[in-house]
Amino acid sequence: MQTRKKFMRTALALTTGTILFAPIHLSAMDASDAPESVTIDSMAKLYAPVEFDHLMHTEYASCEECHHHTTGVQVADPNCLRCHANTPEADEVSCVGCHAADRFDDKYLATLDDPTIYHIDKPGLKGAYHLNCIGCHVIIDGPTGCQDCHAMTEAGEKRFNTGKHAPAGGNTSGAHH
Amino acid sequence: MKKLNRRSFIKGGLATTAAAAVLKETKSEASGDFDNYPEGMGVIVDLTRCVGCRSCEAACNKEQGLPEPAVPFDDFSVFDIIHHGEKRRTDETAYTIVNRYDPPEIDHPLFRKIQCNHCNEPACLTSCFVNAYTKTPEGAVIYNASVCVGCRTCMIACPFYIPTFKYSSAFTPRIMKCIFCYDTRLKNGKPPACVEACPQEALTFGKRRDVLKIGKQRIRETPGKYVDHIYGEHEVGGTAWMYLSSVPFDKVGFDTHVPKEPIINSVKEFLAMVPMVLTIWPGLFVGFHLLATRKDKIQELEKEKELRKLKENDEKEEQV
Numbered sequence: 261m262q263t264r265k266k267f268m269r270t271a272l273a274l275t276t277g278t279i280l281f282a283p284i285h286l287s288a289m290d291a292s293d294a295p296e297s298v299t300i301d302s303m304a305k306l307y308a309p310v311e312f313d314h315l316m317h318t319e320y321a322s323c324e325e326c327h328h329h330t331t332g333v334q335v336a337d338p339n340c341l342r343c344h345a346n347t348p349e350a351d352e353v354s355c356v357g358c359h360a361a362d363r364f365d366d367k368y369l370a371t372l373d374d375p376t377i378y379h380i381d382k383p384g385l386k387g388a389y390h391l392n393c394i395g396c397h398v399i400i401d402g403p404t405g406c407q408d409c410h411a412m413t414e415a416g417e418k419r420f421n422t423g424k425h426a427p428a429g430g431n432t433s434g435a436h437h
Numbered sequence: 438m439k440k441l442n443r444r445s446f447i448k449g450g451l452a453t454t455a456a457a458a459v460l461k462e463t464k465s466e467a468s469g470d471f472d473n474y475p476e477g478m479g480v481i482v483d484l485t486r487c488v489g490c491r492s493c494e495a496a497c498n499k500e501q502g503l504p505e506p507a508v509p510f511d512d513f514s515v516f517d518i519i520h521h522g523e524k525r526r527t528d529e530t531a532y533t534i535v536n537r538y539d540p541p542e543i544d545h546p547l548f549r550k551i552q553c554n555h556c557n558e559p560a561c562l563t564s565c566f567v568n569a570y571t572k573t574p575e576g577a578v579i580y581n582a583s584v585c586v587g588c589r590t591c592m593i594a595c596p597f598y599i600p601t602f603k604y605s606s607a608f609t610p611r612i613m614k615c616i617f618c619y620d621t622r623l624k625n626g627k628p629p630a631c632v633e634a635c636p637q638e639a640l641t642f643g644k645r646r647d648v649l650k651i652g653k654q655r656i657r658e659t660p661g662k663y664v665d666h667i668y669g670e671h672e673v674g675g676t677a678w679m680y681l682s683s684v685p686f687d688k689v690g691f692d693t694h695v696p697k698e699p700i701i702n703s704v705k706e707f708l709a710m711v712p713m714v715l716t717i718w719p720g721l722f723v724g725f726h727l728l729a730t731r732k733d734k735i736q737e738l739e740k741e742k743e744l745r746k747l748k749e750n751d752e753k754e755e756q757v
Contacts, residue, residue: 387638
């Protein structure tokens with residue numbers, strides 16, 4: 261449904277744009293264009309995937325607070341406005357479209373060395389999620405504990421020496437050897 | 438021929454020593470000009486991003502095969518531990534530690550991760566007389582246990598109190614400290630395990646010169662968010678690991694009195710004297726000793742001669 265709707269809207273915008281010779285970014289996206297929920301599972305290893313209730317979150321935040329300048333809605337951050345005051349809706353609005361899932365890839369690290377690139381400090385996908393989500397949750401008093409959003413997996417318990425893999429000494433909470 | 442007496446000998450010895458000191462000093466002055474490895478990697482730690490989840494501690498523990506922790510890594514009561522009036526620090530079971538600080542200036546806590554800062558000119562390396570430490574071109578300060586004699590001078594030399602001694606194996610001396618995951622990751626171009634584990638990207642990895650640029654960009658583009666200083670840019674001559682903070686660094690446990698130049702600069706004049714002491718002093722003092730005892734020997738010989746003469750005279754008298 262989503263794709264069809266987007267296609268129709270784009271087609272309409274293109275037609276209108278062609279007829280009126282007007283810029284095509286007149287139509288910005290809104291919450292109704294978005295999916296109701298998104299499963300964030302691309303990096304799930306130590307924690308289970310996140311069932312992200314997109315529709316619910318649109319009540320707390322407007323598009324540009326998470327999608328920056330990609331949805332055609334004017335971005336709030338004055339830093340971004342310097343270049344993105346009139347940026348039309350982007351072809352790619354999903355997080356992974358811009359935030360690299362493999363943040364430490366050689367090619368990605370090489371871009372940091374490129375003097376022509378402004379966005380040298382773009383967080384990777386994992387960083388983008390946590391910085392944006394926790395950043396806002398702290399302000400509006402949302403959940404901030406790790407397992408409030410994603411349950412720890414067996415691999416996670418092993419990594420953190422917790423649950424089934426807790427130290428043999430039992431709960432020596434706060435003690436120092 | 439001019440006779441070499443005691444006075445002229447001492448004079449000569451002192452002159453040689455002074456000359457050696459002057460020559461040595463001009464040579465050691467050049468060591469401060471080492472311009473770091475330009476392609477060396479670095480990490481910038483942003484205290485405003487860290488949420489104290491301890492994922493870095495857990496990742497380090499597994500990557501480096503360190504012993505099982507006393508409490509789980511998702512136990513946040515460790516932030517309240519005060520040991521001998523100090524917060525937790527690195528030890529033989531942990532190469533990295535996160536501590537919580539509650540600066541009165543702000544209404545929320547800040548978390549600070551500590552580990553080896555991988556100095557451009559490491560004091561541990563300078564102080565080690567068996568060369569157990571190496572600063573690699575990738576930026577890591579690594580350690581070779583096979584040559585270590587366990588003198589622990591590096592622990593005293595380090596301005597950040599990072600190297601720790603494995604007291605549980607005192608007979609096969611082993612210093613325990615962060616090695617930037619050099620063996621398993623850094624030398625293959627990969628970031629250390631803690632950086633990869635950080636969910637908040639509070640740890641930003643890249644070439645040192647690039648992450649320094651990132652740090653400066655953050656300060657410039659978010660006015661009021663950070664203090665205008667990157668800890669480690671110049672401290673002790675520059676470190677591969679650097680820090681950004683929203684409060685003055687001394688409020689979150691940093692030593693802001695460390696010199697802005699390599700530690701070696703404060704000790705190299707002394708260090709230059711060490712080889713001189715080792716090479717010139719033995720000869721010098723053996724000389725003094727021989728001089729001092731020469732007179733006694735001559736006296737002894739003369740005494741013997743006299744005794745013999747007396748004996749001979751006695752014998753002659755007896756014969757007569």
